[in-house]
Amino acid sequence: MSKYIFVTGGVVSSVGKGITVASIGTILKSRQISVTAQKLDPYLNVDPGTMSPYQHGEVFVTQDGAETDLDLGNYERFIDVNLTTESSVTSGQIYSQVIAKERRGDFLGGTIQVVPHVTTEIKDRFKLLAEKSKADVIIIEVGGTVGDIEGQPFLEAARQMRNEVGRDNILYVHVTLLPYLNSTKELKTKPTQHSVNELRRIGIQPDIIVCRSDYPISEEIRNKISLFCDVERKAVIPLTTVPTIYEVPLVLEEEGLGELITDKMKLKPQPPDLSQWQELVKLIKTPRQPVKIALVGKYVELQDAYFSVREALQHAILHHGRDLELVWVPSETLENNGDDSILRTVQGIIVPGGFGIRGIEGMVRAATYARENKIPYLGLCLGMHVMVIEFGRYALGSKDANSTEFNADTPHPVIDFLPDQKGQKIKGGTMRLGNYPCKLVDGSRAAKAYGQSLIEERHRHRYEFNNEYRERLEKAGMVYSGLSPDGRLVEVCEVADHPWMLACQFHPEFGSRPGHPHPLFRDFIGAAKDILREGAQPPLPLSSQY
Ligand code: GLN
Numbered sequence: 001m002s003k004y005i006f007v008t009g010g011v012v013s014s015v016g017k018g019i020t021v022a023s024i025g026t027i028l029k030s031r032q033i034s035v036t037a038q039k040l041d042p043y044l045n046v047d048p049g050t051m052s053p054y055q056h057g058e059v060f061v062t063q064d065g066a067e068t069d070l071d072l073g074n075y076e077r078f079i080d081v082n083l084t085t086e087s088s089v090t091s092g093q094i095y096s097q098v099i100a101k102e103r104r105g106d107f108l109g110g111t112i113q114v115v116p117h118v119t120t121e122i123k124d125r126f127k128l129l130a131e132k133s134k135a136d137v138i139i140i141e142v143g144g145t146v147g148d149i150e151g152q153p154f155l156e157a158a159r160q161m162r163n164e165v166g167r168d169n170i171l172y173v174h175v176t177l178l179p180y181l182n183s184t185k186e187l188k189t190k191p192t193q194h195s196v197n198e199l200r201r202i203g204i205q206p207d208i209i210v211c212r213s214d215y216p217i218s219e220e221i222r223n224k225i226s227l228f229c230d231v232e233r234k235a236v237i238p239l240t241t242v243p244t245i246y247e248v249p250l251v252l253e254e255e256g257l258g259e260l261i262t263d264k265m266k267l268k269p270q271p272p273d274l275s276q277w278q279e280l281v282k283l284i285k286t287p288r289q290p291v292k293i294a295l296v297g298k299y300v301e302l303q304d305a306y307f308s309v310r311e312a313l314q315h316a317i318l319h320h321g322r323d324l325e326l327v328w329v330p331s332e333t334l335e336n337n338g339d340d341s342i343l344r345t346v347q348g349i350i351v352p353g354g355f356g357i358r359g360i361e362g363m364v365r366a367a368t369y370a371r372e373n374k375i376p377y378l379g380l381c382l383g384m385h386v387m388v389i390e391f392g393r394y395a396l397g398s399k400d401a402n403s404t405e406f407n408a409d410t411p412h413p414v415i416d417f418l419p420d421q422k423g424q425k426i427k428g429g430t431m432r433l434g435n436y437p438c439k440l441v442d443g444s445r446a447a448k449a450y451g452q453s454l455i456e457e458r459h460r461h462r463y464e465f466n467n468e469y470r471e472r473l474e475k476a477g478m479v480y481s482g483l484s485p486d487g488r489l490v491e492v493c494e495v496a497d498h499p500w501m502l503a504c505q506f507h508p509e510f511g512s513r514p515g516h517p518h519p520l521f522r523d524f525i526g527a528a529k530d531i532l533r534e535g536a537q538p539p540l541p542l543s544s545q546y
Pocket of ligand 1: 352353354355356380381382383405460461462463464
């Protein structure tokens with residue numbers, strides 16, 4: 001039977017609960033305990049798919065096509081598992097399921113209430129993941145902050161689980177923030193005490209408190225939290241801010257969290273092996289020569305909107321022993337002859353996914369710059385549409401080539417709905433989502449990168465390459481290096497006369513892992529690192545006599 005760890009958050013949001021969950025997963029997995037994770041999001045949207053990236057950050061897509069919170073990306077990267085739909089639960093899903101059951105008459109004339117109907121539905125989701133994953137431990141992150149109205153049913157369900165599965169099979173971890181007062185130069189514990197009180201009011205006594213802080217946490221503070229919150233002294237775990245999120249599992253391990261959890265839950269662990277993480281962090285902390293990459297996108301003010309892209313770039317950079325100098329270019333600033341001097345300073349350009357017309361012309365300009373100046377370019381989903389629009393304009397000699405997403409009346413719809421997709425109007429749940437197979441063409445850059453000819457990658461899009469333009473663009477030098485197995489959909493394309501200009505219809509960033517960079521990101525950085533920036537000096541070989 002699986003055991004459950006519930007992770008709640010107190011004091012403020014964005015305190016690092018997701019990374020804590022992911023890191024608990026890492027330290028348990030390093031002891032050969034199998035783990036999986038689940039995120040409970042209290043909002044009423046069914047999934048974050050229709051939410052603006054400004055509201056929510058990146059939408060992470062699982063292999064089986066669920067549109068989820070970006071925390072699931074961190075769980076996958078830290079625990080190195082491929083999660084499924086069952087790992088993402090929202091209030092919207094729960095309520096719509098309960099109401100659908102009511103309409104079907106499943107409740108036999110009863111009055112439908114939050115307790116027990118909604119809480120039972122929530123508990124069923126915990127058990128479903130346990131049953132499907134067969135993991136030793138299910139780590140469940142309760143989104144939001146304790147005290148939020150929306151989160152109450154989730155906390156109540158978490159509380160009820162204790163009686164169902166028994167004390168030894170459940171653990172409550174509370175992550176809080178210790179604010180620092182500059183005037184008195186001290187960390188304050190009162191907000192933590194209040195949030196623990198709030199948890200107790202619901203009937204949950206935390207077993208472990210993880211304290212986030214930007215400043216060192218003294219023994220005195222730990223003792224105080226232990227006393228006031230009624231947690232063992234060793235169960236007050238300090239987590240001060242570290243330079244890289246990949247160091248968090250090491251910090252928690254050092255503070256004894258792994259042993260504490262396995263003891264409390266009576267698990268039977270192997271000795272922990274975190275050597276891979278130690279090496280990774282050591283490498284991150286070693287000074288390395290930078291590679292300067294421009295990320296040209298629409299939502300760059302909120303870097304969380306491209307969370308997995310940034311992580312995938314990091315993994316690739318570390319593989320090459322280099323450092324990432326990432327410049328965030330708002331694509332709108334490149335429009336209408338805006339200043340593009342920043343592009344002249346970079347060694348590679350990446351255009352990530354996105355929706356809607358804003359900033360598209362700026363992205364197209366970046367793609368023109370990359371093609372004409374032979375700067376490595378990686379296009380992801382929308383970034384492929386941009387590359388095809390740009391190449392279409394060049395090949396067809398028409399500045400009107402476009403995607404029908406941005407100009408429904410374009411005379412050259414190089415990107416379009418496929419004939420069988422026409423007429424779709426609803427926004428939620430109409431995308432091509434999740435894993436689809438793709439066959440790579442021998443000898444192409446894509447095939448070389450992957451080292452295999454049949455791949456599967458995660459998708460999240462509506463529009464496709466328009467096959468009516470395949471021949472004309474091919475004549476001008478576009479290579480279709482990845483196609484769906486039936487040959488109908490262009491999945492990867494490349495510019496032939498160029499050191500490395502490649503784009504894909506899927507999202508490779510979701511599959512990249514620390515220590516296992518995604519092949520396309522790896523080769524993109526491999527090409528970019530050899531590009532000399534404007535004004536850069538090639539290193540002069542020093543003669544041995546000096
Ligand atoms: N907006 C494009 C489409 O819907 C690309 C989507 C994306 O980049 N994820 O097809």
